[in-house]
Amino acid sequence: MDGNCKMRIFKGVPASGGIAIGKGYALNRMLPRAVRSIVRRDKVEEEVAAFQRALARSKEQVQAIRDTMTDQSLEHYQILSVHLALLDDSMLLDQTSRMIRESRYTAGWAFENVLKGMLDTFKRIEDPYLRERGHDLRQIGHRVLENLAGRQPDAISAIKDPVIIIAHDLSPADTIQILNSAILGFATDVGSRTSHTAITARSLGVPAVVGLECITKEYSAGGQVIIDGESGTVILNPTEEAVQEYTHKRKAFSQRTRDLAKFARLPTVTRDGNTLSLMANIEFPEEANNALRSGADGVGLYRTEFLYLNRKDLPTEEEHFERYRKIVEKFARRTVTIRTLDLGGDKFASQLDLAEEMNPAMGLRAIRFCLREKDIFKKQIRAILRASHYGKIRMMFPMISGITELREAMGVLDEVRLDLRRKRVPFDKGMPIGIMIEIPSAAIMSDMLAKEVSFFSIGTNDLIQYALAIDRVNEHVSYLYEPLHPSILRLIRRIVEAGHNAGIPVSMCGEMAGEPLYSYVLLGMGLDELSMSAAAIPRIKRILRKSVAYEAKEFVGELLLHPTAEEIGRLLRKKMEDLFPVEGF
Ligand code: PEP
Numbered sequence: 001m002d003g004n005c006k007m008r009i010f011k012g013v014p015a016s017g018g019i020a021i022g023k024g025y026a027l028n029r030m031l032p033r034a035v036r037s038i039v040r041r042d043k044v045e046e047e048v049a050a051f052q053r054a055l056a057r058s059k060e061q062v063q064a065i066r067d068t069m070t071d072q073s074l075e076h077y078q079i080l081s082v083h084l085a086l087l088d089d090s091m092l093l094d095q096t097s098r099m100i101r102e103s104r105y106t107a108g109w110a111f112e113n114v115l116k117g118m119l120d121t122f123k124r125i126e127d128p129y130l131r132e133r134g135h136d137l138r139q140i141g142h143r144v145l146e147n148l149a150g151r152q153p154d155a156i157s158a159i160k161d162p163v164i165i166i167a168h169d170l171s172p173a174d175t176i177q178i179l180n181s182a183i184l185g186f187a188t189d190v191g192s193r194t195s196h197t198a199i200t201a202r203s204l205g206v207p208a209v210v211g212l213e214c215i216t217k218e219y220s221a222g223g224q225v226i227i228d229g230e231s232g233t234v235i236l237n238p239t240e241e242a243v244q245e246y247t248h249k250r251k252a253f254s255q256r257t258r259d260l261a262k263f264a265r266l267p268t269v270t271r272d273g274n275t276l277s278l279m280a281n282i283e284f285p286e287e288a289n290n291a292l293r294s295g296a297d298g299v300g301l302y303r304t305e306f307l308y309l310n311r312k313d314l315p316t317e318e319e320h321f322e323r324y325r326k327i328v329e330k331f332a333r334r335t336v337t338i339r340t341l342d343l344g345g346d347k348f349a350s351q352l353d354l355a356e357e358m359n360p361a362m363g364l365r366a367i368r369f370c371l372r373e374k375d376i377f378k379k380q381i382r383a384i385l386r387a388s389h390y391g392k393i394r395m396m397f398p399m400i401s402g403i404t405e406l407r408e409a410m411g412v413l414d415e416v417r418l419d420l421r422r423k424r425v426p427f428d429k430g431m432p433i434g435i436m437i438e439i440p441s442a443a444i445m446s447d448m449l450a451k452e453v454s455f456f457s458i459g460t461n462d463l464i465q466y467a468l469a470i471d472r473v474n475e476h477v478s479y480l481y482e483p484l485h486p487s488i489l490r491l492i493r494r495i496v497e498a499g500h501n502a503g504i505p506v507s508m509c510g511e512m513a514g515e516p517l518y519s520y521v522l523l524g525m526g527l528d529e530l531s532m533s534a535a536a537i538p539r540i541k542r543i544l545r546k547s548v549a550y551e552a553k554e555f556v557g558e559l560l561l562h563p564t565a566e567e568i569g570r571l572l573r574k575k576m577e578d579l580f581p582v583e584g585f
């Protein structure tokens with residue numbers, strides 16, 4: 001037997017629960033870098049011919065994808081037509097061929113140079129529509145480089161078989177193509193539990209393991225794969241026994257999910273009568289039904305930036321409005337918390353041409369971007385206000401770092417409100433406005449911020465990243481990403497106290513809120529609301545319904561006396577094992 005056919009087991013970061021068993025599909029997402037070298041004089045024409053072939057092959061591929069698209073949206077079809085036109089542009093061919101001949105650059109290197117020059121020109125174009133074409137150029141540039149390197153570029157939407165994707169990385173734009181596809185699950189080299197790729201996988205209910213470091217190298221095409229998204233295990237070439245074992249586990253997982261579903265309809269009341277709201281985090285309106293089935297009391301975080309991904313133009317006000325209205329109508333009298341655009345970090349929208357930043361998590365993202373691009377911001381706020389007429393909406397701003405930024409955002413909101421009033425467009429005049437507390441400076445200033453808003457929502461994914469200086473998507477430092485770090489617990493306590501002293505509710509919508517291990521601590525901290533992926537709701541409900549709030553509060557007091565995350569973690573695990581033996585902590 002070939003060594004590659006032996007069963008091998010890998011451990012990664014459990015990103016999204018459930019078990020998938022099936023054929024693997026290696027998805028290539030790394031951009032080949034052209035080698036900077038000079039070709040021999042007698043090889044120059046061969047190099048030009050290789051470039052022409054790569055160009056022709058790219059055209060064939062785009063044409064073939066477009067031909068399958070009769071039933072797809074016109075918009076997608078148009079993008080591919082733009083790609084074809086760019087590939088046909090004689091400038092690309094002529095300039096690259098000339099550079100290969102005159103400078104004797106390799107085809108890839110010459111093409112990269114030409115591409116870079118053209119992209120710079122696009123960036124300087126005033127007209128936004130034409131400037132956006134720079135993104136299309138970059139995409140076809142990737143394709144040509146892939147073809148020059150002899151590799152086949154893939155699109156998830158083109159995969160029709162039920163397979164498990166093996167990739168170096170998947171962007172959130174890739175992951176959302178999994179919605180409505182036959183993909184069974186995925187495994188990636190990079191990523192962490194709080195990367196947006198992992199968050200989307202949980203929203204879609206697709207088993208996923210990330211941060212495996214080298215799974216793309218270890219996987220050989222066509223092999224069978226098992227993914228256990230609960231334990232973070234990936235098995236390549238499983239034996240017959242392993243397939244049987246995991247088929248049983250898959251059944252047991254489905255049974256557990258069905259058992260837990262019974263809790264969905266029950267209220268979240270502790271044994272001593274404290275009520276909490278358990279809300280859903282959603283990325284797409286399509287998730288609304290699932291969230292309701294899981295027992296969500298409303299939406300605690302709607303990540304609207306997903307509306308911007310995978311498209312060539314910006315969403316119109318009507319599109320925003322229709323989406324929001326659809327969701328609030330689905331949730332009827334329940335609250336829907338709409339977060340204004342949070343692009344940047346690990347979420348990129350191609351059409352906005354965000355600058356490539358050295359440090360995107362700390363760059364021009366979220367509210368900073370919106371305050372720079374006020375037209376985009378206003379369009380969204382108008383749509384949210386208009387939708388508030390049809391249901392119970394709360395709006396919140398992401399990444400607020402302090403009072404000045406908050407006031408500036410409120411100023412924009414006031415302008416939009418005034419305009420709607422003048423035009424007699426109906427909206428909810430009392431719509432609550434809140435902020436995410438996810439930057440340490442905001443946590444420190446939470447007493448002052450609380451006086452200017454109607455609610456707080458703690459974004460632990462970013463708060464932990466910034467407080468502990470741990471890149472949340474970097475698997476090499478993920479061992480330091482510790483929600484139980486005493487500094488984090490102190491920050492949370494401070495935010496909750498500040499909110500309550502000012503009489504406003506405090507929610508948590510970071511991934512910490514949906515982790516069963518932390519639910520008792522969060523209850524003890526006094527959070528009013530926890531928002532999480534829909535699938536997590538029933539289990540958290542089961543734990544909270546068996547808890548006593550005042551005991552949890554006392555226990556948190558004890559935990560806070562300990563100086564390390566390790567000690568706190570040990571004590572907490574022991575407590576959870578004692579209190580909730582069926583949960584298997
Ligand atoms: C957070 O930072 O905790 C959060 C909920 O926002 P996002 O994960 O979208 O950055």
Ligand code: MG
Nearest residue numbers: 438459461462
């Ligand atoms: Mg955040």
